[in-house]
Amino acid sequence: MRTFALSLLVCSLLLCGRAAGQLAPYNPYAKSEDEALPVRADGKLNWPAFFKDKAMEDRFQDYFKIGACVGTNQVINNQLKNNKVDVNGLPEAAVEGRAASLTPGIVTIAGPLGRKTLVVTHPAGVSKISVTGPMPLRHLKPDMIVRFVGRVDAHGMGTDPVDALEVITPEANFRWPEIDEGKVVTVTAKVVKLTDHRLLVQVPSGKLKRLTYMLADDPKITVDSSSLALVAAGDAVAAKGHSYSGAGAGGMQVVFASEVTVNKGLGAFDRPAPAAQTAAAVPNGQ
Numbered sequence: 340m341r342t343f344a345l346s347l348l349v350c351s352l353l354l355c356g357r358a359a360g361q362l363a364p365y366n367p368y369a370k371s372e373d374e375a376l377p378v379r380a381d382g383k384l385n386w387p388a389f390f391k392d393k394a395m396e397d398r399f400q401d402y403f404k405i406g407a408c409v410g411t412n413q414v415i416n417n418q419l420k421n422n423k424v425d426v427n428g429l430p431e432a433a434v435e436g437r438a439a440s441l442t443p444g445i446v447t448i449a450g451p452l453g454r455k456t457l458v459v460t461h462p463a464g465v466s467k468i469s470v471t472g473p474m475p476l477r478h479l480k481p482d483m484i485v486r487f488v489g490r491v492d493a494h495g496m497g498t499d500p501v502d503a504l505e506v507i508t509p510e511a512n513f514r515w516p517e518i519d520e521g522k523v524v525t526v527t528a529k530v531v532k533l534t535d536h537r538l539l540v541q542v543p544s545g546k547l548k549r550l551t552y553m554l555a556d557d558p559k560i561t562v563d564s565s566s567l568a569l570v571a572a573g574d575a576v577a578a579k580g581h582s583y584s585g586a587g588a589g590g591m592q593v594v595f596a597s598e599v600t601v602n603k604g605l606g607a608f609d610r611p612a613p614a615a616q617t618a619a620a621v622p623n624g625q
């Protein structure tokens with residue numbers, strides 16, 4: 340109670356100074372009716388606001404939650420208004436580059452001259468993402484969903500080496516097929532473990548749920564997915580969406596992407612080392 344009273348007093352005296360008899364033209368705490376909808380009626384993505392100083396926004400939201408600020412001080416309101424970027428109103432741009440780093444929902448790409456751009460996907464998962472191309476076997480990890488043609492015996496052991504498989508993202512209404520012994524079928528399963536060329540997978544339905552296959556000596560691994568998590572360093576990335584380069588962007592261009600297309604290939608660390616060049620022969624920024 341004492342903490343609440345102190346916060347209320349501080350905010351009232353220093354921050355919120357109420358304007359008697361009238362409402363503020365801008366209410367920093369007002370919520371739009373369609374604010375929670377990730378896709379607008381016209382089919383375009385509805386982005387949440389971007390805050391130049393997120394810590395300041397969070398601090399004042401905390402004040403609001405405890406009743407210490409009510410949005411009637413125009414000086415403070417203007418500060419909060421100027422801190423907020425309406426992503427939906429930003430100009431659109433298209434960018435291309437090579438993937439440099441990845442965090443959940445965000446891929447940093449580097450352009451031809453080394454300039455980095457932050458490609459941000461919608462937090463509600465409604466950005467259109469396409470990831471396709473070859474992938475090294477060592478990048479195959481547990482929990483990935485794979486599809487391939489194979490056959491197992493009564494114990495769930497593969498009878499023939501698998502020479503090709505695809506990493507996919509199943510549709511939301513995907514029905515997992517059951518696996519019967521002795522039949523050559525298309526297997527869709529979750530990777531459990533990969534040891535050398537021994538692949539253990541699991542399917543959620545049917546009598547045979549845990550299956551083991553041997554991969555061929557040089558299996559062909561490809562990706563056809565909508566998961567940004569499958570992006571690797573060096574992959575070619577193209578994106579389009581709303582672009583921002585102002586305060587709070589860390590000196591980089593930020594693209595709030597409605598579409599991201601990734602063409603996989605050998606990652607940066609898998610490529611053959613380039614021939615040595617003299618310093619004078621290397622263009623600035625490369």
